[in-house]
Amino acid sequence: MNEQDFLAGYDPRDYPAVAVTVDVVALTIREGALHLLLIRRGAPPYAGHWALPGGFVRPDEDLAAGARRELAEETGLGGERLRRVHLEQLGSYGAPDRDPRMRVVSIAHLAFAPDLPDPVADTDAADAVWLPVTALASRQLAFDHARIIDDALERARSKLEYTPLATRFLAPEFTVTELRAVYETVWGHPLHAGNFHRKVLSVPGFVESTGASTERGGARGGPRAKLYRPGTARLLHPALLR
Amino acid sequence: MNEQDFLAGYDPRDYPAVAVTVDVVALTIREGALHLLLIRRGAPPYAGHWALPGGFVRPDEDLAAGARRELAEETGLGGERLRRVHLEQLGSYGAPDRDPRMRVVSIAHLAFAPDLPDPVADTDAADAVWLPVTALASRQLAFDHARIIDDALERARSKLEYTPLATRFLAPEFTVTELRAVYETVWGHPLHAGNFHRKVLSVPGFVESTGASTERGGARGGPRAKLYRPGTARLLHPALLR
DNA sequence: CTAAGTTGTTCTCAGTTTGAGTTGTTCTCA
Protein backbone atom coordinates (compact mmCIF):
# COMPACT_ATOMS: atom_id res chain seq x y z
CA MET A 1 0.00 0.00 0.00
CA ASN A 2 1.42 3.39 -0.88
CA GLU A 3 0.95 6.59 1.01
CA GLN A 4 -1.93 7.82 -1.16
CA ASP A 5 -3.98 4.65 -0.80
CA PHE A 6 -3.37 4.58 2.89
CA LEU A 7 -4.67 8.08 3.40
CA ALA A 8 -7.68 7.49 1.17
CA GLY A 9 -8.76 4.35 2.99
CA TYR A 10 -8.24 5.73 6.44
CA ASP A 11 -11.22 6.31 8.66
CA PRO A 12 -10.45 8.43 11.72
CA ARG A 13 -13.67 7.30 13.37
CA ASP A 14 -12.20 3.84 13.84
CA TYR A 15 -10.21 5.24 16.72
CA PRO A 16 -11.48 5.72 20.26
CA ALA A 17 -13.23 9.04 20.71
CA VAL A 18 -11.29 11.44 22.88
CA ALA A 19 -12.17 15.07 23.34
CA VAL A 20 -9.34 17.59 23.55
CA THR A 21 -9.83 20.82 25.44
CA VAL A 22 -7.60 23.69 26.46
CA ASP A 23 -7.81 25.20 29.93
CA VAL A 24 -6.13 28.37 31.10
CA VAL A 25 -4.77 29.28 34.51
CA ALA A 26 -4.60 33.04 34.11
CA LEU A 27 -2.72 34.85 36.85
CA THR A 28 -2.59 38.53 37.58
CA ILE A 29 -1.78 40.75 40.51
CA ARG A 30 -4.51 43.00 41.89
CA GLU A 31 -4.16 45.10 45.00
CA GLY A 32 -0.98 43.34 45.98
CA ALA A 33 -2.48 39.85 45.85
CA LEU A 34 -2.16 37.08 43.31
CA HIS A 35 -5.47 36.41 41.55
CA LEU A 36 -6.61 33.85 39.03
CA LEU A 37 -9.48 33.81 36.60
CA LEU A 38 -12.33 31.43 37.43
CA ILE A 39 -15.67 30.70 35.86
CA ARG A 40 -18.69 29.52 37.74
CA ARG A 41 -20.27 26.60 35.92
CA GLY A 42 -23.91 26.93 34.99
CA ALA A 43 -24.59 23.40 33.79
CA PRO A 44 -23.89 19.92 35.15
CA PRO A 45 -21.63 18.22 35.84
CA TYR A 46 -20.26 20.34 38.64
CA ALA A 47 -22.97 22.97 38.14
CA GLY A 48 -22.34 25.81 40.55
CA HIS A 49 -18.71 24.83 41.03
CA TRP A 50 -15.86 27.01 39.93
CA ALA A 51 -13.72 26.00 36.98
CA LEU A 52 -10.88 27.22 34.81
CA PRO A 53 -11.79 28.98 31.59
CA GLY A 54 -11.44 26.54 28.75
CA GLY A 55 -13.14 24.71 25.94
CA PHE A 56 -12.74 22.52 22.92
CA VAL A 57 -9.86 22.93 20.57
CA ARG A 58 -11.27 23.90 17.21
CA PRO A 59 -10.46 21.75 14.21
CA ASP A 60 -7.94 24.09 12.62
CA GLU A 61 -6.67 25.79 15.70
CA ASP A 62 -3.28 25.36 17.32
CA LEU A 63 -3.31 24.51 21.03
CA ALA A 64 -1.79 27.82 22.09
CA ALA A 65 -4.18 29.70 19.83
CA GLY A 66 -7.10 27.94 21.46
CA ALA A 67 -5.89 28.88 24.90
CA ARG A 68 -5.43 32.50 23.87
CA ARG A 69 -8.91 32.53 22.37
CA GLU A 70 -10.43 31.21 25.59
CA LEU A 71 -8.57 33.84 27.54
CA ALA A 72 -9.78 36.56 25.20
CA GLU A 73 -13.38 35.38 25.46
CA GLU A 74 -13.44 35.52 29.24
CA THR A 75 -11.44 38.67 29.76
CA GLY A 76 -12.82 40.63 26.83
CA LEU A 77 -9.23 41.40 25.96
CA GLY A 78 -7.95 41.85 22.45
CA GLY A 79 -5.29 43.40 20.27
CA GLU A 80 -2.08 44.64 21.80
CA ARG A 81 -3.14 44.04 25.38
CA LEU A 82 -3.95 40.41 24.65
CA ARG A 83 -0.69 40.00 22.79
CA ARG A 84 1.30 41.21 25.78
CA VAL A 85 -0.07 38.44 27.98
CA HIS A 86 2.48 35.69 28.44
CA LEU A 87 1.01 32.30 27.62
CA GLU A 88 2.78 28.98 27.91
CA GLN A 89 1.77 25.36 27.99
CA LEU A 90 1.59 23.92 31.47
CA GLY A 91 0.85 20.27 30.84
CA SER A 92 -1.82 17.78 29.86
CA TYR A 93 -4.33 16.21 32.16
CA GLY A 94 -5.95 13.07 30.87
CA ALA A 95 -6.93 10.67 33.64
CA PRO A 96 -9.64 8.44 32.16
CA ASP A 97 -12.24 9.41 34.74
CA ARG A 98 -11.51 13.12 35.08
CA ASP A 99 -14.73 14.01 33.29
CA PRO A 100 -17.75 11.83 34.05
CA ARG A 101 -19.20 12.16 30.55
CA MET A 102 -16.42 10.96 28.32
CA ARG A 103 -12.70 10.79 27.87
CA VAL A 104 -11.39 14.35 27.89
CA VAL A 105 -7.74 15.27 27.65
CA SER A 106 -7.12 18.86 28.64
CA ILE A 107 -4.04 20.79 27.63
CA ALA A 108 -3.61 23.24 30.48
CA HIS A 109 -1.93 26.60 29.87
CA LEU A 110 -0.50 29.21 32.17
CA ALA A 111 -0.92 32.94 31.56
CA PHE A 112 0.74 35.92 33.22
CA ALA A 113 -1.12 39.20 32.76
CA PRO A 114 -0.84 42.73 34.08
CA ASP A 115 -3.78 43.95 36.11
CA LEU A 116 -6.78 43.48 33.83
CA PRO A 117 -10.34 44.72 33.84
CA ASP A 118 -13.01 42.61 35.46
CA PRO A 119 -13.91 39.62 33.34
CA VAL A 120 -16.88 39.53 31.02
CA ALA A 121 -19.50 36.96 31.89
CA ASP A 122 -20.46 35.52 28.55
CA THR A 123 -23.57 33.59 27.75
CA ASP A 124 -22.18 30.25 28.80
CA ALA A 125 -20.71 31.18 32.10
CA ALA A 126 -22.90 32.06 35.01
CA ASP A 127 -20.11 34.14 36.42
CA ALA A 128 -16.47 34.98 35.88
CA VAL A 129 -14.18 36.57 38.44
CA TRP A 130 -10.61 37.28 39.38
CA LEU A 131 -10.28 35.36 42.63
CA PRO A 132 -7.40 35.76 45.09
CA VAL A 133 -5.50 32.49 45.23
CA THR A 134 -5.70 32.65 49.01
CA ALA A 135 -9.46 32.20 48.67
CA LEU A 136 -9.16 29.00 46.68
CA ALA A 137 -9.35 26.68 49.67
CA SER A 138 -12.96 27.63 50.32
CA ARG A 139 -14.14 27.06 46.76
CA GLN A 140 -15.38 23.84 45.25
CA LEU A 141 -13.50 23.36 42.02
CA ALA A 142 -14.76 21.28 39.12
CA PHE A 143 -12.96 18.28 37.64
CA ASP A 144 -9.25 18.10 38.52
CA HIS A 145 -8.88 21.86 38.32
CA ALA A 146 -7.60 22.16 41.87
CA ARG A 147 -4.68 19.96 40.90
CA ILE A 148 -4.06 21.93 37.72
CA ILE A 149 -4.03 25.17 39.69
CA ASP A 150 -1.56 23.74 42.21
CA ASP A 151 0.75 22.77 39.39
CA ALA A 152 0.31 26.17 37.76
CA LEU A 153 1.18 28.08 40.91
CA GLU A 154 4.28 26.02 41.49
CA ARG A 155 5.29 26.52 37.86
CA ALA A 156 4.75 30.27 38.22
CA ARG A 157 6.85 30.46 41.37
CA SER A 158 9.68 28.57 39.78
CA LYS A 159 9.53 30.49 36.48
CA LEU A 160 10.16 33.73 38.36
CA GLU A 161 13.47 32.31 39.50
CA TYR A 162 15.07 31.74 36.15
CA THR A 163 13.10 33.82 33.65
CA PRO A 164 12.28 37.52 33.46
CA LEU A 165 8.55 36.75 33.27
CA ALA A 166 7.78 38.66 36.45
CA THR A 167 7.80 41.74 34.21
CA ARG A 168 4.74 40.35 32.45
CA PHE A 169 2.66 41.15 35.51
CA LEU A 170 3.58 44.82 35.15
CA ALA A 171 3.02 47.69 32.77
CA PRO A 172 5.60 48.17 29.98
CA GLU A 173 7.56 50.48 32.27
CA PHE A 174 8.00 49.73 35.92
CA THR A 175 10.16 50.42 38.94
CA VAL A 176 12.41 47.96 40.74
CA THR A 177 10.13 48.16 43.74
CA GLU A 178 7.12 47.19 41.64
CA LEU A 179 9.10 44.27 40.30
CA ARG A 180 10.05 43.24 43.80
CA ALA A 181 6.41 43.39 44.80
CA VAL A 182 5.62 40.85 42.09
CA TYR A 183 8.20 38.46 43.49
CA GLU A 184 7.01 38.96 47.03
CA THR A 185 3.41 38.39 46.02
CA VAL A 186 4.03 35.24 43.99
CA TRP A 187 6.57 33.76 46.38
CA GLY A 188 4.61 34.81 49.42
CA HIS A 189 7.43 36.25 51.49
CA PRO A 190 9.35 39.53 51.71
CA LEU A 191 12.69 40.07 50.01
CA HIS A 192 15.59 42.25 51.07
CA ALA A 193 15.06 45.47 49.10
CA GLY A 194 18.71 46.39 48.72
CA ASN A 195 19.88 42.95 47.68
CA PHE A 196 17.00 42.58 45.24
CA HIS A 197 17.87 45.90 43.66
CA ARG A 198 21.52 44.93 43.27
CA LYS A 199 20.62 41.56 41.82
CA VAL A 200 18.07 42.79 39.28
CA LEU A 201 20.45 45.38 37.90
CA SER A 202 23.39 42.96 37.79
CA VAL A 203 21.71 40.12 35.89
CA PRO A 204 22.40 40.78 32.20
CA GLY A 205 19.31 41.52 30.13
CA PHE A 206 16.79 41.38 32.96
CA VAL A 207 15.79 45.05 32.79
CA GLU A 208 17.05 48.09 30.96
CA SER A 209 16.77 51.67 32.09
CA THR A 210 14.40 54.02 30.31
CA GLY A 211 16.24 57.03 31.72
CA ALA A 212 12.97 58.34 33.11
CA SER A 213 11.61 58.39 36.63
CA THR A 214 8.14 58.22 38.14
CA GLU A 215 6.14 61.44 38.25
CA ARG A 216 5.71 61.26 41.99
CA GLY A 217 7.31 59.54 44.92
CA GLY A 218 5.64 56.58 46.59
CA ALA A 219 2.18 56.96 48.08
CA ARG A 220 3.61 57.38 51.55
CA GLY A 221 6.72 59.31 50.61
CA GLY A 222 10.15 58.62 49.26
CA PRO A 223 12.00 59.83 46.19
CA ARG A 224 10.88 59.30 42.62
CA ALA A 225 11.90 55.87 41.39
CA LYS A 226 13.78 55.15 38.17
CA LEU A 227 11.78 53.43 35.46
CA TYR A 228 12.85 50.28 33.64
CA ARG A 229 11.49 48.14 30.83
CA PRO A 230 11.99 44.42 30.25
CA GLY A 231 15.42 43.52 28.88
CA THR A 232 16.22 41.13 26.08
CA ALA A 233 17.19 38.10 28.17
CA ARG A 234 14.83 35.15 28.05
CA LEU A 235 16.60 33.35 30.89
CA LEU A 236 18.19 34.83 34.00
CA HIS A 237 21.84 33.93 34.56
CA PRO A 238 22.48 33.58 37.38
CA ALA A 239 18.94 32.85 38.60
CA LEU A 240 17.27 34.64 41.47
CA LEU A 241 16.93 32.71 44.72
CA ARG A 242 13.55 32.21 46.31
CA MET B 1 -19.02 28.25 23.21
CA ASN B 2 -17.37 26.72 26.20
CA GLU B 3 -16.71 23.24 27.44
CA GLN B 4 -19.56 22.96 29.84
CA ASP B 5 -22.51 23.55 27.57
CA PHE B 6 -20.89 21.78 24.75
CA LEU B 7 -20.43 18.57 26.65
CA ALA B 8 -23.85 18.53 28.24
CA GLY B 9 -26.04 16.16 26.25
CA TYR B 10 -23.34 15.72 23.69
CA ASP B 11 -22.52 12.85 21.38
CA PRO B 12 -18.75 12.63 20.98
CA ARG B 13 -19.09 11.22 17.48
CA ASP B 14 -20.76 14.39 16.27
CA TYR B 15 -17.65 16.38 16.84
CA PRO B 16 -14.66 16.44 14.49
CA ALA B 17 -12.46 13.59 15.56
CA VAL B 18 -9.24 14.34 17.35
CA ALA B 19 -6.87 11.51 18.06
CA VAL B 20 -4.67 11.57 21.14
CA THR B 21 -1.36 9.77 21.06
CA VAL B 22 1.55 9.47 23.44
CA ASP B 23 5.13 9.64 22.20
CA VAL B 24 8.24 8.90 24.21
CA VAL B 25 11.70 10.40 23.97
CA ALA B 26 13.66 7.71 25.79
CA LEU B 27 17.23 8.64 26.65
CA THR B 28 20.01 6.41 27.84
CA ILE B 29 23.78 6.49 27.93
CA ARG B 30 25.70 3.83 26.04
CA GLU B 31 29.45 3.77 25.64
CA GLY B 32 29.75 7.29 26.92
CA ALA B 33 27.30 8.79 24.43
CA LEU B 34 23.71 9.93 24.82
CA HIS B 35 21.33 7.72 22.84
CA LEU B 36 17.62 7.85 22.15
CA LEU B 37 15.16 5.21 21.09
CA LEU B 38 13.87 5.49 17.52
CA ILE B 39 11.56 3.35 15.44
CA ARG B 40 11.71 3.05 11.70
CA ARG B 41 8.19 3.39 10.38
CA GLY B 42 6.95 0.52 8.27
CA ALA B 43 3.63 2.00 7.16
CA PRO B 44 2.59 5.37 5.71
CA PRO B 45 2.62 8.18 6.42
CA TYR B 46 6.37 8.72 6.56
CA ALA B 47 7.09 5.06 5.77
CA GLY B 48 10.81 4.45 6.04
CA HIS B 49 11.37 7.54 8.18
CA TRP B 50 12.47 7.38 11.79
CA ALA B 51 10.02 8.26 14.53
CA LEU B 52 9.59 8.28 18.26
CA PRO B 53 7.97 5.25 19.82
CA GLY B 54 4.35 6.05 20.49
CA GLY B 55 0.76 5.28 19.72
CA PHE B 56 -2.84 5.92 20.53
CA VAL B 57 -3.92 6.33 24.10
CA ARG B 58 -6.20 3.49 25.04
CA PRO B 59 -9.68 4.30 26.30
CA ASP B 60 -9.08 3.52 29.96
CA GLU B 61 -5.42 4.32 30.16
CA ASP B 62 -3.80 7.27 31.86
CA LEU B 63 -1.42 9.33 29.72
CA ALA B 64 1.66 8.34 31.71
CA ALA B 65 0.58 4.70 31.68
CA GLY B 66 0.27 4.85 27.90
CA ALA B 67 3.75 6.26 27.59
CA ARG B 68 5.17 3.59 29.86
CA ARG B 69 3.38 0.91 27.87
CA GLU B 70 4.82 2.19 24.60
CA LEU B 71 8.26 2.21 26.17
CA ALA B 72 7.82 -1.34 27.44
CA GLU B 73 6.66 -2.57 24.05
CA GLU B 74 9.68 -1.22 22.24
CA THR B 75 12.33 -2.04 24.78
CA GLY B 76 10.95 -5.39 25.90
CA LEU B 77 11.40 -4.11 29.42
CA GLY B 78 9.16 -5.03 32.31
CA GLY B 79 8.85 -5.37 36.06
CA GLU B 80 11.37 -3.71 38.31
CA ARG B 81 13.62 -2.52 35.50
CA LEU B 82 10.75 -0.74 33.80
CA ARG B 83 9.65 0.77 37.08
CA ARG B 84 13.07 2.27 37.65
CA VAL B 85 12.90 4.27 34.42
CA HIS B 86 12.11 7.90 35.08
CA LEU B 87 9.16 9.07 33.00
CA GLU B 88 7.74 12.58 32.92
CA GLN B 89 5.48 14.52 30.67
CA LEU B 90 7.31 16.78 28.25
CA GLY B 91 4.49 18.64 26.54
CA SER B 92 1.76 18.40 23.97
CA TYR B 93 2.15 18.89 20.27
CA GLY B 94 -1.03 19.61 18.39
CA ALA B 95 -0.47 21.76 15.32
CA PRO B 96 -3.47 21.11 13.06
CA ASP B 97 -1.36 19.82 10.17
CA ARG B 98 1.23 17.81 12.04
CA ASP B 99 -0.25 14.51 10.83
CA PRO B 100 -1.61 14.33 7.28
CA ARG B 101 -4.29 11.79 8.19
CA MET B 102 -6.27 13.72 10.77
CA ARG B 103 -6.00 15.97 13.73
CA VAL B 104 -3.63 14.30 16.15
CA VAL B 105 -2.58 15.75 19.47
CA SER B 106 0.45 14.00 20.87
CA ILE B 107 1.39 14.10 24.52
CA ALA B 108 5.17 13.76 24.43
CA HIS B 109 7.00 12.17 27.35
CA LEU B 110 10.62 12.10 28.39
CA ALA B 111 12.27 9.00 29.84
CA PHE B 112 15.66 8.55 31.51
CA ALA B 113 16.89 4.98 31.60
CA PRO B 114 20.10 3.17 32.57
CA ASP B 115 21.87 1.34 29.79
CA LEU B 116 19.24 -1.01 28.37
CA PRO B 117 19.32 -4.03 26.08
CA ASP B 118 18.82 -3.54 22.37
CA PRO B 119 15.22 -2.81 21.51
CA VAL B 120 12.75 -5.39 20.27
CA ALA B 121 11.35 -4.82 16.82
CA ASP B 122 7.67 -5.58 17.09
CA THR B 123 5.17 -6.14 14.33
CA ASP B 124 4.46 -2.46 13.73
CA ALA B 125 7.99 -1.25 13.58
CA ALA B 126 10.29 -2.22 10.78
CA ASP B 127 13.20 -1.48 13.05
CA ALA B 128 14.00 -0.09 16.49
CA VAL B 129 17.38 1.18 17.63
CA TRP B 130 19.20 3.18 20.23
CA LEU B 131 20.66 5.98 18.13
CA PRO B 132 23.36 8.39 19.35
CA VAL B 133 21.86 11.86 19.44
CA THR B 134 24.88 13.10 17.50
CA ALA B 135 23.64 11.01 14.57
CA LEU B 136 20.22 12.66 14.49
CA ALA B 137 21.11 15.29 11.93
CA SER B 138 21.50 12.70 9.20
CA ARG B 139 18.14 11.02 9.80
CA GLN B 140 14.81 11.91 8.29
CA LEU B 141 12.36 12.15 11.14
CA ALA B 142 8.61 11.72 10.80
CA PHE B 143 6.01 14.34 11.76
CA ASP B 144 7.33 17.07 14.08
CA HIS B 145 9.48 14.60 15.96
CA ALA B 146 12.68 16.53 15.33
CA ARG B 147 11.18 19.45 17.19
CA ILE B 148 9.97 17.22 20.02
CA ILE B 149 13.44 15.73 20.36
CA ASP B 150 15.02 19.19 20.48
CA ASP B 151 12.67 20.17 23.27
CA ALA B 152 13.33 16.89 25.08
CA LEU B 153 17.10 17.31 24.97
CA GLU B 154 16.92 20.83 26.29
CA ARG B 155 14.56 19.68 29.04
CA ALA B 156 16.96 16.87 29.93
CA ARG B 157 19.92 19.23 30.10
CA SER B 158 18.08 21.62 32.32
CA LYS B 159 16.62 18.91 34.57
CA LEU B 160 20.12 17.76 35.44
CA GLU B 161 20.78 21.18 36.89
CA TYR B 162 18.12 21.26 39.54
CA THR B 163 17.02 17.64 40.06
CA PRO B 164 18.93 14.50 41.01
CA LEU B 165 17.63 12.71 37.90
CA ALA B 166 21.11 12.15 36.51
CA THR B 167 21.18 9.14 38.84
CA ARG B 168 18.41 7.58 36.76
CA PHE B 169 20.91 6.96 34.00
CA LEU B 170 22.97 4.80 36.35
CA ALA B 171 22.70 1.53 38.23
CA PRO B 172 21.28 1.68 41.77
CA GLU B 173 24.80 2.11 43.13
CA PHE B 174 27.30 4.33 41.38
CA THR B 175 30.48 6.33 41.87
CA VAL B 176 30.82 10.10 41.75
CA THR B 177 32.89 9.73 38.60
CA GLU B 178 30.10 7.79 36.90
CA LEU B 179 27.67 10.50 37.91
CA ARG B 180 30.00 13.15 36.54
CA ALA B 181 30.21 11.24 33.27
CA VAL B 182 26.41 11.49 32.96
CA TYR B 183 26.58 15.26 33.32
CA GLU B 184 29.43 15.56 30.88
CA THR B 185 27.63 13.40 28.34
CA VAL B 186 24.29 15.18 28.55
CA TRP B 187 25.76 18.67 28.76
CA GLY B 188 28.40 17.93 26.18
CA HIS B 189 31.40 19.42 27.94
CA PRO B 190 33.87 18.36 30.64
CA LEU B 191 33.47 19.35 34.29
CA HIS B 192 36.13 19.97 36.91
CA ALA B 193 36.40 16.64 38.75
CA GLY B 194 37.33 18.08 42.14
CA ASN B 195 34.68 20.79 42.15
CA PHE B 196 32.01 18.38 40.96
CA HIS B 197 32.89 15.98 43.74
CA ARG B 198 32.70 18.72 46.35
CA LYS B 199 29.38 19.94 45.01
CA VAL B 200 27.67 16.55 44.77
CA LEU B 201 28.57 15.66 48.34
CA SER B 202 27.57 19.08 49.70
CA VAL B 203 24.09 19.32 48.18
CA PRO B 204 21.73 17.85 50.78
CA GLY B 205 19.99 14.66 49.68
CA PHE B 206 21.64 14.32 46.28
CA VAL B 207 23.48 11.11 47.07
CA GLU B 208 24.09 9.02 50.15
CA SER B 209 27.03 6.78 50.84
CA THR B 210 26.60 3.02 50.81
CA GLY B 211 29.81 2.57 52.78
CA ALA B 212 31.10 0.22 50.10
CA SER B 213 33.63 0.75 47.34
CA THR B 214 34.10 -0.65 43.87
CA GLU B 215 35.76 -4.06 43.58
CA ARG B 216 38.52 -2.74 41.37
CA GLY B 217 40.05 0.58 40.48
CA GLY B 218 39.38 2.24 37.16
CA ALA B 219 40.21 0.42 33.91
CA ARG B 220 43.49 2.27 33.59
CA GLY B 221 44.41 2.54 37.24
CA GLY B 222 43.49 4.62 40.23
CA PRO B 223 42.07 3.74 43.64
CA ARG B 224 38.75 2.04 44.25
CA ALA B 225 35.92 4.54 44.25
CA LYS B 226 33.31 4.91 46.97
CA LEU B 227 29.81 3.85 46.05
CA TYR B 228 26.71 5.99 46.48
CA ARG B 229 23.00 5.58 45.92
CA PRO B 230 20.43 8.26 45.10
CA GLY B 231 19.46 10.42 48.08
CA THR B 232 16.00 11.50 49.09
CA ALA B 233 16.02 15.01 47.63
CA ARG B 234 13.75 15.59 44.65
CA LEU B 235 15.25 19.02 43.94
CA LEU B 236 18.85 20.15 44.26
CA HIS B 237 19.45 23.20 46.45
CA PRO B 238 21.55 24.92 45.43
CA ALA B 239 21.42 23.76 41.82
CA LEU B 240 24.42 22.61 39.83
CA LEU B 241 25.75 25.00 37.21
CA ARG B 242 26.07 23.91 33.62
C1' DC C 1 58.59 -7.05 40.71
C1' DT C 2 59.08 -2.38 39.46
C1' DA C 3 58.22 1.88 37.15
C1' DA C 4 55.19 4.80 34.90
C1' DG C 5 50.86 6.47 34.35
C1' DT C 6 45.84 7.02 35.82
C1' DT C 7 42.24 8.02 38.90
C1' DG C 8 39.53 9.14 43.25
C1' DT C 9 39.60 12.27 46.75
C1' DT C 10 40.93 16.11 49.46
C1' DC C 11 42.92 20.56 49.97
C1' DT C 12 44.23 25.47 48.90
C1' DC C 13 43.33 29.99 47.48
C1' DA C 14 41.76 33.88 45.03
C1' DG C 15 37.63 35.86 43.07
C1' DT C 16 32.64 36.26 43.15
C1' DT C 17 28.12 36.19 45.03
C1' DT C 18 25.08 36.34 48.87
C1' DG C 19 22.67 37.90 53.26
C1' DA C 20 22.17 41.39 56.42
C1' DG C 21 22.49 45.76 57.82
C1' DT C 22 23.63 50.89 57.34
C1' DT C 23 23.66 55.45 55.22
C1' DG C 24 22.09 59.40 52.73
C1' DT C 25 18.78 61.60 50.15
C1' DT C 26 14.21 62.67 48.34
C1' DC C 27 9.74 62.76 48.79
C1' DT C 28 4.61 62.70 51.03
C1' DC C 29 1.58 63.56 54.60
C1' DA C 30 0.06 65.57 58.83
Add this chain to the structure above:
DNA sequence: TGAGAACAACTCAAACTGAGAACAACTTAG
Protein backbone atom coordinates in the same frame (compact mmCIF):
# COMPACT_ATOMS: atom_id res chain seq x y z
C1' DT D 1 8.03 72.25 59.16
C1' DG D 2 8.84 67.72 61.10
C1' DA D 3 8.09 62.75 61.02
C1' DG D 4 8.00 58.92 58.57
C1' DA D 5 8.64 56.28 54.20
C1' DA D 6 11.03 54.68 50.37
C1' DC D 7 14.74 54.68 46.69
C1' DA D 8 19.36 53.82 45.95
C1' DA D 9 23.94 53.14 47.20
C1' DC D 10 27.33 51.28 50.17
C1' DT D 11 29.78 48.00 53.69
C1' DC D 12 31.27 43.69 55.41
C1' DA D 13 31.38 38.96 56.78
C1' DA D 14 30.02 34.40 55.25
C1' DA D 15 29.31 31.19 51.68
C1' DC D 16 30.17 29.52 47.23
C1' DT D 17 32.80 28.96 42.86
C1' DG D 18 36.60 28.06 39.50
C1' DA D 19 41.12 26.61 38.93
C1' DG D 20 44.77 24.14 40.24
C1' DA D 21 47.85 21.15 43.28
C1' DA D 22 48.68 17.24 46.27
C1' DC D 23 48.64 12.60 47.33
C1' DA D 24 47.52 7.98 47.95
C1' DA D 25 45.62 3.82 45.72
C1' DC D 26 45.32 1.49 42.00
C1' DT D 27 46.32 -0.22 37.00
C1' DT D 28 49.19 -2.08 33.21
C1' DA D 29 53.61 -2.49 30.63
C1' DG D 30 58.00 -4.07 30.74
